[in-house]
Amino acid sequence: MPVAGVITVYRKNSHADVIIGKILEGWAQDGGLGPDLKLASLYVDQIEKNDLSETLSKKHGFVIAKTIREAITLGTDSPSVAGVLAIGEHGNYPHVPETQQTMYPRRRFFDEIAATFKQCGKVVPVFNDKHLSYSWSDAKHMYDTARELRIPFMAGSSIPVAWRAPSATIPIGSEVTEAIALGYGGLEAYGFHSLESMQCLMERRKGGETGVKSVQSVKGDSIWQAEKDGRWSRALFDAVVEASPTPYNGTRPRPKEMAKDAVFYLIDYRDGTKATIAMGTGFSHDFVCGVSIKGQEKPFAVTYALQEGPPFGHFEHLLRAIEHMVHSGKPAYPVERTLLTTGILDFALHSLADNNRRLETPQLAVEYQPAEWPWAKGSPPTG
Known part of the structure; x- marks a missing residue:
């Protein structure tokens, strides 16, 4: 099934590489078997000197889009992909002065994805890599927007x-x-x-x-x-x-x-x-x-x-969860887990910056039930 990538940068061993690279070149990123997904398009926010996106586009035939909307619609009036992978990790972005949190454009990515869905009158599943945002208010906005538009939404770490x-x-x-x-x-x-x-x-x-x-x-x-x-x-x-x-x-x-x-x-x-x-x-x-x-x-x-070197196989198991959502239209596990961890992290870093003050967090009254989803079995590959 076709998917779009919306990413900050594409360099070797970046999060884009160890996730999207497995769609392009298989689970082991060696040309072997991989997920039942095909990269149709890629929006890259920052082109670095060691960027791989252009080379991979020529090799695999996906479109390098100039805008997030183009990545999703491929120039049409409707989403032309079955899912969107938003990977806002790595790249040169500013930091919050007080807490030194990296201001990755995850909300901007999500807002432009959601705006495209709204304009087209159709939604597809969205995966957001890592925490929803450096900011609790941005994260809650993203979550509320996904609920309002009924976007199947998943996020989080490869650790679980x-x-x-x-x-x-x-x-x-x-x-x-x-x-x-x-x-x-x-x-x-x-x-x-x-x-x-x-x-x-x-x-x-x-x-x-x-x-x-x-x-x-x-x-x-x-x-x-x-x-x-x-x-x-x-x-x-x-x-x-x-x-x-x-x-x-x-x-x-x-x-x-x-x-x-x-x-x-x-x-x-x-x-x-x-x-x-x-x-x-x-x-x-x-x-x-x-x-x-x-x-x-x-x-x-x-x-x-974890597999500490390429192809960083723990990301395979994250991608398997993403693949499930794209095919089924249902998240493999609740996005509320990552909504809550995002909020805890933001408040923890603000507490640290504010002389270790204890912060009351009525905003984090996040309630949900767990899902059963498998983790990787055995042990990480070596060599």
Whole structure:
């Protein structure tokens, strides 16, 4: 089925390459089998010196569109594709001065896609890579617009569909009391992945998702004060660290002390459940999440495993979910998961910029039920 790509940049190993490249050249990006999708057109917001889009257009025969509308309609009065992949990741974009969030044009992309649908009187499914926006208000606008126009809408990280060790999840209806996730890398770009690693478990707790009532970021001595105040459990944290691989695939010993620049995102859910994203601790270079469940002595802990080099096979499993939506017209899992993680992240970064102030978040009363969608089985390819 034909799809359009609306992207920021197309360079080797960019998100556009590791997602759209699998449509063009197969799951392993080696000319082999791939999804039942065909790239009809591509809108590229920024052409870099190492851009691949022109070369790939000549090789595979897709149109390089000058506008987002043209990418969707191919110059006609109606969408000429069965789905749109909006990938606003990488490229040269400004940052929010206070928080240093990258101002990727994800809302602009979505607004132009939605405007085209409205003008044409027809919608097709849309996938938005990663968080909906750096801004909660923009994300909520995108979500509300999709609901209003009845656009099948999906978004998010590849982490929930990546390989897992152990290959398991928690049962739907589990009485979760607390969750702690370890994250590494940039506070926004990778903090989002860590949030999704946690939320794909948290949404399965008893009653489903009810939303978040407050968010606070802490660092330095405030991390240990938060532990004393009962905001996070040292026993659960230690269990998660113990369950995680040692840094850099076991090539480095685990440090004895937490990194001085670690940041904890403290999250209070509306139903009383608490959660923590522990960023940059130095204890692991993987996304790991642990969950305490009422009546169980040991917490459930899972490591999300990635293929760290080309073709970055975890994106295959994200694309399989996108392929399902394009063919069925139904998202593989709820966009509300990413609406909520987008909001948590935005408030966490604003809390950090505002002297670690605890922020009440009545806006994040996002309620939804989880869906059953498979993650990658086995382990990541090597070599």
